[in-house]
Amino acid sequence: MKIEIWSDYVCPFCYMGKRRFEEALRQFEHRDSIEVVYRSFELDPNSRRDVTINLVDHLAEKYNITKAAAKANIENITMNAKMMGLEYHLEEAIQANTFDAHRVSHYAQTLNLTDEITERLMQAHFTEGLNIGDQDVLVTLSEEVGLNGEEVQKVLSQGQFGEEVRRDQQRARELGIRSVPNFLIDGRISVSGAQPIRVFLQALEEAWGK
Numbered sequence: 001m002k003i004e005i006w007s008d009y010v011c012p013f014c015y016m017g018k019r020r021f022e023e024a025l026r027q028f029e030h031r032d033s034i035e036v037v038y039r040s041f042e043l044d045p046n047s048r049r050d051v052t053i054n055l056v057d058h059l060a061e062k063y064n065i066t067k068a069a070a071k072a073n074i075e076n077i078t079m080n081a082k083m084m085g086l087e088y089h090l091e092e093a094i095q096a097n098t099f100d101a102h103r104v105s106h107y108a109q110t111l112n113l114t115d116e117i118t119e120r121l122m123q124a125h126f127t128e129g130l131n132i133g134d135q136d137v138l139v140t141l142s143e144e145v146g147l148n149g150e151e152v153q154k155v156l157s158q159g160q161f162g163e164e165v166r167r168d169q170q171r172a173r174e175l176g177i178r179s180v181p182n183f184l185i186d187g188r189i190s191v192s193g194a195q196p197i198r199v200f201l202q203a204l205e206e207a208w209g210k
Contacts, residue, residue, distance in 0.1 A: 001186050003183060004183070005018075005037070005181060005182070006039040008040075008098055009125055009132055010098055010132070011043055012077050012081065012126065014194075016080065019085070020084065020196065037114075038118055039172065042099060047097045047098075050096075051131075051133065055070075059073060074090040077090060093126060094125070094130070094132075094133075099162075101121055104156070106161035106164040107155045116145040177192075179192065185203055185207040191203050
C-alpha cells in the first residue's frame with residue numbers, strides 16, 4: 001500500500017506531522033507492506049534563495065502583526081514540537097526558497113535516501129537555522145546522509161529533477177491539496193495536517209481493510 005506525503009521543509013507542521021505519522025506507522029501491524037513516497041510542495045514558490053529574514057520578521061510582515069505576536073505564535077509551535085521530541089529554534093529559522101531542496105530530494109529518491117534527506121533538511125531548518133535554499137548547504141547536508149556531493153552539485157547546477165517537482169505540485173492542485181502536510185493513503189484516503197497519532201493509525205487501518 002502506497003502513502004504519498006506532500007510537505008515542505010520550512011513547514012513546522014510538516015515536521016510534526018512526519019513524527020506523528022512515523023509513530024502511527026510503527027504501531028501499524030502491516031507496516032512492512034507500506035511504501036512511503038514524499039511529494040514536493042512549496043509554501044512560498046516566490047521566496048528567494050538568498051533570503052536572510054528570520055521567521056519572526058517573516059510572519060510579522062506577511063500577516064501584518066507585531067513581532068511580539070509573531071514570537072508568541074512560534075513559541076506555541078515550539079512547545080508543541082517539543083512534546084514530540086523535536087527541537088525547534090524558529091526564531092533563527094530562515095524562510096528561504098525550497099525548490100532546490102525538493103530537487104535534491106527527488107535525486108535522493110533514486111537512491112532510496114528520501115527519508116534520510118527529508119529528515120536532515122527539516123532538522124537543518126528548524127533546529128540549526130541553516131539556509132536550505134543555499135546550494136552549498138544542500139550539498140553538505142546531502143553528503144551527511146550518504147549522497148555524493150559532486151553528483152548533487154551536478155543536479156543543482158544543471159537544473160535536474162525540476163520537472164519532477166512541478167509534476168508533484170500539479171498533482172497536488174488536481175487533488176485539491178492547498179496546504180501541507182497532506183497524506184494520501186492508497187490513493188483514496190486523505191489526512192490533512194499534523195493530526196494525532198490515532199487519526200493516522202485509524203486511516204491506515206481503514207485503507208488496509210479496503
